[in-house]
Amino acid sequence: MFGGLAKSLFGSSNDRYVKSLGSIVDKINGFEPTLTAMSDAELAAQTPKFREQLANGAKLDSLLPEAFATVREAARRVLGMRHFDVQMVGGIVLHRGEIAEMRTGEGKTLVATLACYLNALPGEGVHVVTVNDYLARRDAAQMGQVYGFLGLTTGVIVPNIADHQRREAYAADITYGTNNEFGFDYLRDNMKFDRASMTQRPFNFAIVDEVDSILIDEARTPLIISGPTDDKSDLYRSVDEIVKRLSPDDYEKDEKQKSIVLTEDGTEKVERMLEDAGLLVGANLYDFENTQVVHHVNQALRANVMFKRDTDYIVKDGKVVIIDEFTGRMMDGRRWSDGLHQAAEAKEGVTIEPENQTLASITFQNYFRMYPKLSGMTGTAATEAPEFFDIYKMNVVSIPTNVPVRRVDEEDEFYKTLDDKFRAIAKKIREHASQGQPVLVGTVSIEKSELLSEFLTQEGVDHKVLNARYHESEAHIVAQAGRLGAVTIATNMAGRGTDIQLGGNLEFRMLDEHPDLVEGTSEYDAAAARIRAEIVEEKQKVLDAGGLFVLGTERHESRRIDNQLRGRSGRQGDPGLSRFYLCLDDDLLRIFGPDTLFAKMMRNNIEDGEAIGSKWLSRAIETAQKKVEARNYDVRKQVVEYDDVMNDQRKVIYEQRADIMDADAVGDVVVDMRHAVVNTIVGDAVPPDSYPEQWNVEGLREQAQELLGVDAPVAEWIANEDGLDAETLEERIRAEADALVEAKSAELDPESWTQIEKSILLQTLDHHWKEHLAMLDALRAVIHLRAYAQKTPINEYKQEAFALFERMLGSIREDVTRTMAHANFNFQVPPELPELPDFLTMHIDPLTGEDDSWGGEGTPGLITTRVPMLQMAAPQPDEDLGDDPASWEGRVSRNAPCPCGSGRKYKHCHGALVA
Incomplete structure (x- = not known):
């Protein structure tokens, strides 16, 4: 009651905030007479003047009143539209990295020109994100006239344009495009093999149009780039025929949770039909050998029972096309993952496209949080204000209408x-x-x-x-x-x-009647x-x-x-x-x-x-x-939580790729990897404080041959020398391995050798990152079962992902070392770096209400600096390991630094005590 009384007397916090911006609007209006009197050339000369002031140390906030007034005058001359005062308020809100909630028809597209122009002055680029390609083209063409008048360049990003066109568009002062295209370009760039072929610049400032649609509705599922796997069309069709013979009594569906499961009788019926079709191994559907078949049965059930034609998808030109739940638009080129789209294609009797393996992924939440400054505009954001602040740290500001609303809501x-x-x-x-x-x-x-x-x-x-x-x-x-x-x-x-x-x-009307x-x-x-x-x-x-x-x-x-x-x-x-x-x-x-x-x-x-x-x-x-x-909201929050588990992992991998591409030479990285591999294999074969007769001499020789390409006479060294220790052994194997690779490098010119090293590093990194994503995909699908053991799935996922990432880094080092040791390089011309193929891009429609594909990011803030490839440290788990070394077993990786701080590996320190 008292809150309502105070609000009636003093206004809401939103009203007070908007009112406080009135003094800035007054300053903007104060410049109008001067700017109106200028010629076109004088008005256009404002841009070089502002840039000079910035170069001399001025801040954008100090330029805001005059810059906004300049844009208003330019829009009046070019478009015949003059910004209202409330639109100026909206522009200030956007410039401050907040969300401007403005009613439909209040001119949000025109409002964006104010913040775009001001933030484009430093020359670091501004992205304007729209919900579809039509709006991106329309807004870029229309508002680009204002920017062009003031001497700024405008680009537009739409599907199916060449990389050089994308680079030109991103190099412009202001770039329009859809959320999907911006996100996919980021993923594609981080799959390239050459820095010059990347399209995007470092992120600076973005304005998201229809911010609630993009950052809320579409944020329930990640953007995914994938490549094809083996064709299993016959399996999909066979399972689809079996599922279509089931009756409603054979399964239980929960529309609220969007889930469906077989009943006991339904399971028995499916087992008999699969057995008759020769698709079942043994007699039990849920045996380990039938995991893949069970998965396809579940997906076929979902496709046939939970997904409806003309509601969730349509069939167009012999293809199943997803319908966006929130806009009713077709999502051409987008496919459900995990075999669901293939199950829908089998259901409709159309050509079944091969299933795909995830190669790169990112959620909209984590993509847009990479912008140092992010703002948005929409007609409806107030109901989701807590989520905008929790996830994106953006406040929602309701802008009053230019004239009172007269609509009657019955x-x-x-x-x-x-x-x-x-x-x-x-x-x-x-x-x-x-x-x-x-x-x-x-x-x-x-x-x-x-x-x-x-x-x-x-x-x-x-x-x-x-x-x-x-x-x-x-x-x-x-x-x-x-x-x-x-x-x-x-x-x-x-x-x-x-x-x-x-x-x-x-x-x-002109387009329709007089084309x-x-x-x-x-x-x-x-x-x-x-x-x-x-x-x-x-x-x-x-x-x-x-x-x-x-x-x-x-x-x-x-x-x-x-x-x-x-x-x-x-x-x-x-x-x-x-x-x-x-x-x-x-x-x-x-x-x-x-x-x-x-x-x-x-x-x-x-x-x-x-x-x-x-x-x-x-x-x-x-x-x-x-x-x-x-x-x-809980669904979206869960997507972010699981996606955050990979955020630092992806940052490390993408930063490593960038460092490799930017480096003049990467020989030190390859050498460090090789030496780390030598250290590992010697450490495994020669336990600390052990006698030579306890060493795994044959295993060490085989590992040296396989990974390093050298035939190390370890047994002879031990027999001929008394007191041979592990460090001396490691030094000798390292020297032989170095000599082998140096001999190969001497046969080629330095430029060719550097190109070879870069190519091997990048391709090995990409291969293992792809496999790591598949592992996390599988982990994400089953981790919820840990809840039955009274464990928190997200915490379990963090620890498992951490261990998998650490294992992946070790595999990268081994593979790079093995390749450099065994490959024959008998050419003199630098090898051509492979071109990036046209992978399938997907943003899964969120109509299932669940994360149909795994996300892909990590825990914020754990790793903030670039590290050499050899030292790529996995993000540390959040838990406190405590001071008792006996409790560390199973919680600390064998190859990780010992938590005691000795600097030695755990397996060579306290790990040896409990082995």
């Missing part, structure tokens, strides 16, 4: 069945459309949008359907959704990023003037009819998505109306709504076709949405 209407609801919706749409009011209808799936389309056709309502099937015409359909009497059905905010302008959109006219000609200008006059007249009629009517056919799991849909109406002070229609068959109510609240009350007390509206019911729906939002 209470939800509840119906008993889906048919009752859709009939009521169709009648309501016909009623409003007949009065000239445009209607935007939001649905949650392709299936529902096409079902509603049938109801509207029966009612005789002319309408357009926008979903993944019509992705290409998305912007055109949405742009004209505000015309007189227009009815548009859109799947889950498809078309987001394109304004719905009442009366129509001039740009798109042959060239801009700037008299014919084009005449047609544009005529259409502009028609739009003004039509807009007034639409305003008189009540503005845009937004109708939601059901509530989404997230309140934020509902708010996005509502926000399409009432832009820039226009009148508008919004209402949601719900029924007991809606997924949200069916899965998450309590039976006592909805089923008993509505099924028993409401007649067919009857509607009910109640604030109490609306609050109950909101409570259900909050539960789902909390569950989804």
